[in-house]
Amino acid sequence: MTERIPLDSFDPGPALCYPNQLQLNPLKYMKGLTECIIKKGGQIFTNSHVVEVKGGDASFVRLQNDHFVTCESIVVATNCPINDLVAIHTKQASYRSYVLGLEIPNNSVIRGLYWDTEDPYHYIRLEKKNGHSNEILLVGGEDHKTGQNDNPEHCYTRLENWTRKRFPKAGRILYRWSVMF
Ligand SMILES: Cc1cc2nc3c(=O)[nH]c(=O)nc-3n(C[C@H](O)[C@H](O)[C@H](O)COP(=O)(O)OP(=O)(O)OC[C@H]3O[C@@H](n4cnc5c(N)ncnc54)[C@H](O)[C@@H]3O)c2cc1C
Numbered sequence: 071m072t073e074r075i076p077l078d079s080f081d082p083g084p085a086l087c088y089p090n091q092l093q094l095n096p097l098k099y100m101k102g103l104t105e106c107i108i109k110k111g112g113q114i115f116t117n118s119h120v121v122e123v124k125g126g127d128a129s130f131v132r133l134q135n136d137h138f139v140t141c142e143s144i145v146v147a148t149n150c151p152i153n154d155l156v157a158i159h160t161k162q163a164s165y166r167s168y169v170l171g172l173e174i175p176n177n178s179v180i181r182g183l184y185w186d187t188e189d190p191y192h193y194i195r196l197e198k199k200n201g202h203s204n205e206i207l208l209v210g211g212e213d214h215k216t217g218q219n220d221n222p223e224h225c226y227t228r229l230e231n232w233t234r235k236r237f238p239k240a241g242r243i244l245y246r247w248s249v250m251f
Contacts, residue, residue: 076180080236091183093195115139123153149251164250168225169210170233171197171245176205178239190214192232207240209233216250 072087104114122132123144130140146152151159174196185193192211199206211232212225219225226246233240 075184076182077184077236079238082186093181093183120148120152164216165213166216166219166222166248166250167210167213168222168229168248169208169246170226170229170243171206171208172233172237172243173204173241174207174237175239176203179205179207179237192229204241206244207233207237209237222248 072085074081074083075085075087107114118137118139119134120131121134123146124130124132125144128140129142129144130138131144132138150162179194179196181196183193183195185191190211190213192209194210195208197206197208209229209232212229214225225248230243
């Protein structure tokens with residue numbers, strides 16, 4: 071428990087601090103992982119939407135195009151279950167989250183992964199882009215259930231207002247995108 075977060079520009083009050091967090095580039099990580107799998111004789115099938123999973127003897131997965139992949143073991147790692155064996159999927163909902171990437175002077179924000187407990191909540195990260203003199207402040211949030219907001223532009227505007235109030239040194243918006251999860 072800490073009295074305040076290590077940012078000068080705003081103080082949302084006491085916070086929980088998890089030390090020694092790792093921040094990695096997921097694409098570089100995936101590159102290393104896939105190269106390692108292939109080097110060890112594994113095969114990777116992309117663009118392969120699974121519609122049926124059968125375990126036990128003669129395990130296989132059936133793909134949308136009716137191709138089959140046979141294997142000894144199956145690990146389903148789809149985050150949201152794609153079967154109805156357990157009713158977890160009935161308790162989950164898809165959300166859309168919005169992200170802005172803004173220029174920010176180097177070292178003006180202490181590196182960390184920050185998130186608040188507002189509803190909807192916000193999250194903050196820093197990224198450094200090769201060949202770019204400034205750092206990039208990534209701010210996300212304004213989540214809502216997918217399909218339940220008729221004006222996504224408002225989400226970007228609210229996110230920008232939230233950011234500029236708390237990070238007055240933030241400059242141009244370089245990137246913006248939304249993601250469903
Ligand atoms: C905006 C955002 C920010 C986040 N920030 C952080 C963070 O800073 N730190 C952190 O630790 N976590 C973060 N998370 C959470 C993290 O991304 C997830 O917990 C993590 O990606 C889950 O990994 P996973 O491999 O279980 O599932 P996923 O990464 O969701 O992978 C599941 C895969 O299964 C595939 N799939 C689904 N159905 C099928 C099917 N029928 N056939 C074939 N393939 C299928 C999907 O296409 C997907 O590639 C964030 C999430 C979001 C959305």
